[in-house]
Amino acid sequence: MDEPAAARVEAEQVAPARGPAGRVILVGAGPGAPDFLTLRAVRALAGAEVVVHDGLIDARVLDFAPAGARRVSVAKRRDRHSVPQEAICALLVAEARAGRVVVRLKGGDPFVFGRGGEEVAACVAAGVPVEVVPGVSAALGCAAEVHLPLTHRDHASAVSFVAGTCQGLREQDWRGLAGPGRTLVVYMGVTTAGAIAEKLMADGVSPDMPVAILERGTLPGSRALRTLLADLGDAVVRAGVTSPALLVVGRVAGLAHAEDLMGLAALDLAGLTLAAVEQAA
Numbered sequence: 001m002d003e004p005a006a007a008r009v010e011a012e013q014v015a016p017a018r019g020p021a022g023r024v025i026l027v028g029a030g031p032g033a034p035d036f037l038t039l040r041a042v043r044a045l046a047g048a049e050v051v052v053h054d055g056l057i058d059a060r061v062l063d064f065a066p067a068g069a070r071r072v073s074v075a076k077r078r079d080r081h082s083v084p085q086e087a088i089c090a091l092l093v094a095e096a097r098a099g100r101v102v103v104r105l106k107g108g109d110p111f112v113f114g115r116g117g118e119e120v121a122a123c124v125a126a127g128v129p130v131e132v133v134p135g136v137s138a139a140l141g142c143a144a145e146v147h148l149p150l151t152h153r154d155h156a157s158a159v160s161f162v163a164g165t166c167q168g169l170r171e172q173d174w175r176g177l178a179g180p181g182r183t184l185v186v187y188m189g190v191t192t193a194g195a196i197a198e199k200l201m202a203d204g205v206s207p208d209m210p211v212a213i214l215e216r217g218t219l220p221g222s223r224a225l226r227t228l229l230a231d232l233g234d235a236v237v238r239a240g241v242t243s244p245a246l247l248v249v250g251r252v253a254g255l256a257h258a259e260d261l262m263g264l265a266a267l268d269l270a271g272l273t274l275a276a277v278e279q280a281a
């Protein structure tokens with residue numbers, strides 16, 4: 001970047017976002033490390049009067065908001081109860097109606113399992129101006145960290161994101177989302193990993209399909225593990241995997257820099273070129 005361009009970027013970083021008073025900006029904070037924030041996100045934060053944020057947001061991200069901005073956490077409390085979504089929507093609307101610039105800060109991207117759609121709808125229904133600043137979703141950040149290409153000309157020409165939460169898991173129709181030529185990324189699937197593996201195998205996915213488990217991606221103590229679909233449920237328990245983590249099901253998982261829980265021979269079974277894997281080991 002040339003000098004004037006760099007200076008312009010710097011000025012934009014510290015200039016408060018412009019626009020009418022009283023509005024809501026949904027901002028994606030990325031998968032963890034603060035330098036995943038976009039310039040647009042930093043600019044929105046610099047203009048915030050109120051920041052309503054989830055858990056898992058790095059304190060250094062919140063530091064981009066002015067010291068005088070009010071910070072409101074709606075993270076899960078110790079008693080594991082989160083603030084109800086309706087209450088969050090009501091808070092955003094009330095603060096904006098009071099004339100304040102409200103940044104709603106979320107991990108990853110607001111529209112990927114982030115309930116951003118519900119918050120936008122609440123603002124629109126209330127006649128409150130609302131804007132969305134996308135963020136680097138966990139799948140993209142975590143995959144990049146371990147050199148796992150979600151698509152690849154030789155291995156995957158389609159990629160899907162699914163939620164592995166217990167609610168309605170059995171009823172969800174994932175047929176065709178995993179298998180040869182496809183990559184399936186499961187968010188929130190740690191506790192249901194075994195059931196997810198069973199579901200995919202029942203739908204015809206090979207038990208030998210590689211799976212990468214990406215735990216705390218881009219955060220201190222991140223781990224990347226690899227196994228085969230048939231072993232997924234046991235592997236998560238054996239390795240003591242905890243949330244936040246992603247499960248990446250597909251041949252591309254074989255290309256990740258990851259610790260092999262079943263040995264490299266397992267990948268040979270899946271027909272992957274061992275050269276790439278050995279290089280990563």
Ligand SMILES: C[S@@+](CC[C@H](N)C(=O)[O-])C[C@H]1O[C@@H](n2cnc3c(N)ncnc32)[C@H](O)[C@@H]1O
Pocket residue numbers: 031032106107108109110111112113114136137138139142186187188189214215216217218219243244245246
């Ligand atoms: C409620 S969803 C929010 C997703 C977020 N909006 C996004 O775009 O990444 C939370 C889930 O995202 C995944 N996740 C978020 N941050 C992660 C990280 N640093 N490493 C691995 N998975 C992560 C986990 O599956 C976690 O349970």
